[in-house]
Amino acid sequence: MSKPSRDDLLAEFKERLESARAHQAGERTELARAEFRDALDFAEEHFGEISAQTDKACLELALFHGALREPEEELTYLERRVRIRKAEAGIPEIVDALQDVAQHHQQQDRPELSAEIYAEALELCDEKIPEHAFALRTTLLYLGTLHNDRSQHTAAIPVLERALRLCQAEKEVPTLNAARIALRLGEAYLQADRHEEAVALIEGAVPLLTHRSRAATTDLGKILFYLGNHHQSAGRHAAAARAYDLAVLQTRGARRVNRRNLAFILQAAASNDLKLAKPRRAERRLQQAIRCLLNEFEPHHEAVLSAQQDLVNLYIPARQYAQAEPVLEAMIAASEHPEFTDERAKERYLNNLGFVQVHLEEFPKAEANLRKALTFTGEDQGCYVIKNLGLMYQKMGYVDEAVAEYRKALPLFETHFSADHPVAAFIREALAELNNQTS
Secondary structure, eight states, rough: OHHHHHHHHHHHHHHHHHHHHHHHTTTTTHHHHHHHHHHHHHHHHOTTTTTTHHHHHHHHHHHHHHHHHHHHHHHHHHHHHHHHHHHHOOHHHHHHHHHHHHHHHHOOOTTHHHHHHHHHHHHHHTTOGGGGGGEEEEHHHHHHHHHHHOOOOHHHHHHHHHHHHHHHHHOOOOOOHHHHHHHHHHHHHTTTOHHHHHHHHHHHHHHHHHHHSSSOHHHHHHHHHHHHHHHHHTTOHHHHOOOOOOHHHHHHSSOOOOOOHHHHHHHHHHHHHHHTTTTHHHHHHHHHHHHOOOOOOOOTSSHHHHHHHHHHHHHTTTTTTHHHHHHHHHHHHHHHTTOOOOOOHHHHHHHHHHHHHTTTHHHHHHHHHHHHHGOOOOOTTHHHHOOOOOOOHHHHHHHHHHHHHHHHHHHHHHHHHHHHHHHHHHHHHHHHHHHHHOO
């Protein structure tokens, strides 16, 4: 029998990999594992231990173990690819394999090791050699991004500035690569309070990175969120709205939606909507944020309660008491969880619910919640709760009881806040009105 040709061997190797992928797609995990291993053994036997085919089989196995969240096995094959490429390949190929190892360590929360490997990759690259340019720029981008993700923005800036200079030095500027670098450099500038430079870089990069031909990404959504926050804090609410809208689109459109990030963006956008006098849109965004967070966290989680509090803070000033009541009831139910220990928050939730129920004329419920709130009072001695008890009795027509509660609340406001505090002024007006009724 004649010896198989190289083409025949390559075809069989390809078939083995395709069979393994088919088993993986069909969730036949152990069959896939065995088939990938067979493909690696086949590559080693017929093409050599440092061949391109062995490299390919190692990559497939690394991806397989990564999908199964088997990080030790994944790292074994990624590191083997580095050894293969150091033996046979050029600098760009070695750097590419090192980048995969560095990103693996980053995902496993080993940032120091990740940074060391990026530094090794940078040592291999030479700015004067054109063939190294792409590998050098991308490594700088990854290292700068790592620094940003660790809030090491002063370390990120020179790394990303170097990467951007390398792009700009090219005869034909790599536009997409430059936009990605500019975006990350803008992020670092923004966090380092170099706002004008940051805005120019981010807004210059965004049109290309949000083009319909480009896939949406969580990272771009996050940076647009930062940009929206900056515009909002500077009073540029229309610009903030544009940034938040883009951030929502990017985050929702990402391959894996980060619901927590999406909720934070929606929450910030809702705050901005209120400043643009768009309460209905703010309400919708907060409701969406709460749904996102409840898909990720238990009801007593601080992120859930924060978004619900924002919604309550929208409803109460607008006198939408009926809408506020079920939200507050959910918050109080969540605060009963044994892991929830913030007594000041419990007082606030119960006080707000009592206040809302006073206005809905649900007086027995209101009194029960206000009396319960008094059991969690802090340094201000429950002055807001006592004031609301006075308000409840006033609305019920119980003048003597209302006067008694208001008289208890007034000196507390004057002591813990000031004599001209708005609530103190409200109490004096209420007392004057009640005194007129009895005179």
